[in-house]
Amino acid sequence: MSTPQAFDTMQLMGLQPTKHLELLDVVDKLRAQGLNEHVDLPQLIVCGDQSSGKSSVLSAISGVPFPKKENLCTRFATEVVLRRDDTMRENKICVTITPSSTRPRTDRRALDSFTRELNSMDDLPSTIDDATIAMGLDMTGSAFSADILRLEVRGPQMPQLTIVDLPGLVHTESKYQSADDIALVNSLVSEYMSQERSIILAVVSAKNDYVNQIVLTKTRQVDPRGLRTLGIITKPDALHPDSAGERSFIELAQNVDITFSLGWHVVRNKDSNEPADWDRDTLEAEFFQGSQFGRLDPKSRGIVALRERLSEVLFQQIQRELPGLISEILDATEETRVRLNRMGRSRATALEKQMFVMELGSKFSHICSAACEGLYESPFFDEFNSSTVDRRLRAVVQNANIGFAASMLDAPPTLPIDRSKNAAPSLAQRAKELVRSYRGKELPGTFNPNLVGQLFRELSRSWFDHARGHITAVWIHARTTVVAILNEVAEQDVRDICLKKIADPDLVLMQEEMTTRLDDYMLEFRRQPITYNHYLTETVQKVKYEREYAEARVRCMTLFANGALRSSDDVDSITRTIIKKPTEPDMDAIAAQELTDYTEAYYKVALKRVIDEVPSHVIEPAIMTHLPRIFDPSKILQMPEDLIEAIGGESDARKALRETLQAKLDVFTRSSRICKIYSDGTAQSHPTLGLSAPKTSPEKVATRSPDDGEMEDAPATPESAVEVPAAIEEFGWTIPSLSTKKDKKSKVARAKGIFE
Template identity: 25%
Template sequence: MSSQVPDINLGYGFEDEQTRQQLELLDDLQKLGVSEYVDLPQLVVVGEQSTGKSSVLQAVTEIPFPVDDNMCTRFATEIVLKRTQPGEKTRVDVIINPDEKNESDERKIALRAWRPEKFDPAGDLTKDVMKNIFDQAEDIIFDENEERKKMKRGHQPWAARSLSSATLQITRSGPNENNFTIVDIPGLIREKKSNAISIKQTADALASKYLQNPRSIVVVVLDITHPDRQQIYQMLDQVKDQENRVIGVVNKCDRKQAQSDAWVFDLIQNGGNSKKYLKEGWYGLRNRLPSELDISDEERDRRENKFFDGEEWSSLDRNKLGRHHLKSALIKMRNRHMKRSVPKLLPEIQAKLDKCVRDINVLGEARTSNQAQYNSINKIATKYSLMAQGALNGHYDVVPQDTNFYARKLIRDDLDNFQREMVSKGPTKAFRRSEDDADVVAFTVPEEWATKILGLDGYKWIRDAIQKYRAKEDVGEINPEVKNQLWKEQTVSWKETASEWFRRVEETIDLVNSKLFEEACSDEELRAKLQSWLLPEFEKSIEDARAEMERIVLNERDAHLFTLHPSKAERQQAYHQARIQAITDKYVSFNTGASLPQATDPPSKISPVPAKVIINSLIYGNAELVGVINTHDSLAAYYDVALYRFIDNFALQVVERHLLGRHGPLQLFNSDYVSKNLYGEDNASKLSDLASEEPKKAKERRDLEIQRKSLEESKKLVQSFKIL
C-alpha cells in the first residue's frame, strides 16, 4: 500500500444503472418523509464515545466532522452525498429533521425552517464551517439560552446534558460525489454514574433502534480498548442477519501497544475462528492524531499508508487496511443491500397505508366547521335510528349478527320471565282449593262444617278481616272495605316484582343502546359526548315509564275491584260449584249409608233431594260462612283477571309505550331530533361544544393525514419505478 487509492476509482465502477436509480428513488422517498413510517436502507455508524466515530466519518465522507465529542454526540447526523450531472456546481444544503413524535407543531415548524447563519452553500465544508453548523444546530435543537450556551462552551460534562432524536442532515451534491448516505448517532456511554443513567438509556435506545432496522447497514466502530469492554461489541449479538449487514472498523490502530492487543489482528483477519466473524469483514484505520487536526486529507492518507506499510501489518490483507478500502467496501455493500431492499418496499408501504387509512376511518370524518359537525352527527343519528328500528321490529338484517343488538327478542325474553315470575309468586295468601276443603269436611258431621271451614288458613284471615272492619253493614253483610284491604295484602309482591323487571328491561335497553351507539359512532370521545347530551332525555323517558308503572300498581292495589271481563263472574261461579261438587263426592264416598239432613221439612217422600243440593244448603245456610266463602271466591276470581291485566299493562303501557315508544331511549335519537336541537345559528355554539374534535384527536388526524399523503405519494413513486 505505497500509494492511496484515487477517488476516481470510487465512481461509477461501483454503481450500475439500476443502483443509481434506486438511490435516486430513495432520495425522493426521503423527501416525502416516508422514512418516518417505513424503514429505508441506510448506513449507520455506531460505537461508544471516544472511539473515533467522527474521524471515521471524516475519513469516509471527506467532510471535516468536529472531533470534539461534546460537539456532535447529542443528536444524529446524516451525511448525504449525491452525484449530479457533469458540469453542475457542488452545493451543500443543511437542514434539521425534527422528531415527529415528541416535538410540538410549533417546534417542528421552527426546526424545519432553520438554516445555519453565515453559511455559504457554494463554499467549502471546512473545519470551521462544520463547527459553526454544529454549534448552531445544537442551539436550535435544544433551544438553549445564553446561560446554557456558556455552560456548553465551558465544556459542561457530557453526562449532565440531554440527547435529542432530531437529525441534522448535511447534503453535498456535485458531479464528483458518490451516491452515499451515512448516519452518525450519539455514542454509547460506558459510565454508569447516577447522573448519566437516563442519558445512557436514551443513547442505548437510539443505537438499538438503528441496529434493529433490517434495512440498516451497520458500521461498528471499535477503538483499541479490548472489545469485551465495549458495549457495542456485545450489542452485535442482538442484530438480526449481522453477518450480511454489519461491517466492522477497528479505529486508532496506531495506538495499539506493540506486540500486544493480538485481538486487533484476529478481528481484521476475520477467519473462521474469529471471535466475531462478519461476512463483510473488519477494517483497520489510522486516523489523525490530536496534533494532526490541521493536516490535509492527502497528508492524512500518506501517513496512514506509511503506517500500514510497517512490518507488523504485513500479515494482513492490505485491502482491509485504510480509509479508501473501507469506503470501497461500504459502497459495494450498499449496492448489494439496495438491490435486496428496494423490491420489498412496495408491500410494506401498502401495509402501512392500509393501517393508516383504517386509523383515519376510526377517527371518523373531520369536524372543523359547524356544517361538518352537523353532518357528522346527523349521519350518526341516521345510522343509529335505522338500526334501532330494525332491532325493535325484529328486522335483524340491518344490525350486526349479535344477539345483543336484537332488542325485540331481548325484551320479549324479559317480559316472558316477568310473566312467569308474577304467576309463580301468586298472591300473598294462597287461595283454597276445593279438593282441600272436601278433605276437611268429609270426615266430620255437617253440624261442624262451618266451624271447620272458618278455621282453615285460607278462610280464617278473611274472617278476621271481616271482624276487624265491621261498620254499619247489616247482619249477614260485610263492609266493602274488607275486600279492598284483603286485595292490598294479596298483591303486595306485585310492586316489588314489577320494579325488579323494570330494572332488568332498563338494563336490556341500555345494553342495546350502547351496542347501537358503538356501531353507529366509532369515535369514542364523540360517542361519549352524544350519550351525555342525550342522557337527560333518556332519563326523562325512564322516569316517565317508572311513573307509569307506579300508576298501574296503585290502580290495581288501591282502586275499586272492578272489571267488565265476563270471566270474573264465570270463575267465581266455577269456584262455588267446584267446592260443592268436591265436598259432595268426598263426603258420599267416605260416608256410605249415612243420611244427610233433608233440605225440606218435613222430608219429601216423592222426590228425594240430591246430595249436592243438600250440601250446598248446609254450607251456604250459615251467614258468616257465606260471607267468608263469597269474599274468598270473589277475590280468587278477580285475581286471575287482574293478574294478567297488570302483566299486560306493564308490557303495553310501561315497556311498549314509554320505554320502547317514540320518545323512548331507542327511538329518540334520529335526524329529526338532531335537526330540531342542533340546526341553525342559534345552536351553533351548542353544536360546536358537542361535536368539535378534541385538540389531541385533531392533532392525531393531522398527523395521520400527513402520513397517508406521504405513503400514497411514496407508493406511486415505487410503483412507477420501471426497473422493479
C-alpha cells in the same frame, strides 16, 4: 489555492447495484414527501461507543469526508441524506438543523432558519462548527444536543440512501460530559435503534474489550435476535499480532461469540494522525495482507466488501419491510382522514360555526337512527371487539327485552314473608287467610271479588323492580351508544361539550319520561283487576279440569287395583264412584281454592301484558324514538350563541392542528400514489418483494378512479390471492405477506377513496 474536495460518488455506487436502484428509489421518494416524519423508513444507523471509529466508518461508506480530529466526538445525530436529481449537472450540498421538539418555540424557529449551501466538502468542518454554535453547545454547558444535523446531498449520480451517525455512547461522567448528557445520548441512540425498519451498524473498537462496550448491550435490547444488526469491528491494527486480544476479536468477526444474523465485518480506517495523502483503501489492503484478519472471508473484511454487503442488506430490509410499510401508510392515511372529518371544515364566522353544528347533528342523527332501526350498513357498526356491541342499539335492546321476558317468566310468584313464622305462607294458606280477613256479605263457599286484586298485588310485587332494572339497563346502553356515535363524528373536546350540554340533559329527560311512563303503567296493576280477555276463564276452566282429572284418575286406579270391575252390571256404579267427589265441609277452603284459581289465571294474563307493554309503552316512545332527535335541526337553530361558539368555535391550537393533519394527509396520499406507481411499473421485476400486479381475468370488478372518483372496470383479484385490505386491492396490489387481521371498518373506509 487548493482544489475543492470532490464528493466521492464512486464509493457510493458500491452501495447501489443497478438491480436495486428501482426499489431504493421508492423509499427515497417516500422520504422526499416527508413520510419519514410520520413513519419509520429503512435507513442505516451507525452507532457505537464514544471514539469507536463510527464517523470514519460513515465517511468510508458514504464518501462524505467528516472531519476527524483527536478526541473529537459526535455531539449530535447527523443524518446524511443522499438523493438523486437528474435535473442537476453537479452535486449540491445543503446543511440544515432539525430542532428537538423539547426546545422552546423561539429556539426551534431559530434552528429551523439555519441553512447552509456548500460548494464543496472543504466547507463541511466550518459548517459543522457553525451548527454546533447554533445548537448552543458552546454556551449551555451541555456536551450533547438532541437536535439533528441534516446533511442533504443532491446530484445526478447520487444514490437514494440515508445514513445516520449518532453520538457515541458514554461510559462515565467527566468534566466535559454530565449525567444529563449521558442520559440524553442514551435516549437519542435508543430512539434510533428502536426503529424496526432501520439497519443497525454496531461499531466496536478493537482498542477496548468488546464485552465492555455499551453498544452491544443496547443492540441486544432492541434487536435480541440480531435480525437487523451488522457488527463492524474497527481499529484492528491496534491489536498486537498473535495476541489473545487479536484471537478474541477474530472469533467475534467469525460470529462465534456474539451472534448476529447479519454477521460481522472488519474494516481498517485511516487514523487522524496519518498523512492526508495516504490512500485509505491501500492502507487497509496492506493491513489485511499481513494480518491474521486477512484469513477471514473476503466478504467479511474491507470497506469495498462492506459497501457491497450493506447494499444487499439494505435491499433485503426494504424488501422485507415494504409490504408492512404500505399497510402502515394506509392505516395512517385512514386515521388522519377520520380525524380531519371529525374536526370538520375551518369555521370563522357565526354562520360557519352553526353550519358545523348542523352537519355534526346530521351525522349523529343518521347513525343514531340506523342504530335504533337496526340498519347496520355503516362501518360504524362493524364489530371489532365485544366492547363495540352497544353500537348496534336495536340488537342490544331487543336482546334485553328478551332477557326481561325470560326473567319475568322464570321468576315464580312469591308472597310476603310472615315475620311471626319467619317464612312465606303457601298460596292456599294466604288465600284462606284473605277469605277470612276480608269476609263480606258473600255466601259461604264464595269470595269477595276484591280479593283477586289483593292477592294479585301480593304475588306481583316484584314486577316493578324487574321493570325498573330493565329500563335502567336500556338507558345505560342508549347512553353508551350516544357516546360512541359522538366519538365517531366529533373530536374529543367537541364530543365532551356535546355530551355535557346537549346529549346528557336530553338523556336525563328520557330517563325521567321512562320512569313516569312505567309508574303510570304499573299503577294499573295497583287497582282492581280488569280484563276482558277470554284467556282468563279458559285458564280457570283448564286448572279446574286438570285438578278434577287428577282426582278422578286416582280413584280409577284404586278401583281397578281392587278388581271392582267384574261385569257390565257394575259399570253404572263404578261411574258414579269415579265422578263422585268427596264433600268438602270447609266452606273457606272452597272459597280459597276459587280465589287461587282466578288469581293465578289473572296473573298469567297480566304477566303477558307487562312483558309486551314495558318495551312498547315505555322504552320505544321514551328512548328509541327520541334518541335520534337529540341533535334535531330545530333545536340547533334555537341554540344560544355561546353554545354554538363552544361547539363550533376554534382556538388557534385547533386551527394549527387542522393544518398539521392536512399536511400529514397530503404526505400520506402522495406516498400512497408513489407506492401504486411503483407496484404498477416495477413490482413484476422484483417477485421476491411480495408485491405484484393483479392477473387479468375475464371477470371485472368496479373500482374508483383516483383521478375523478368515477367507477371503472378493473381486473378482479385472483381467487388464490390472500385477502388484503380493500384499499390495497383498489391500488391493484396483491401482498401475500401482509397480515389480513384488519378490521372491516378499515377496509370500508379505505375503499372510499385513499386518493380523494
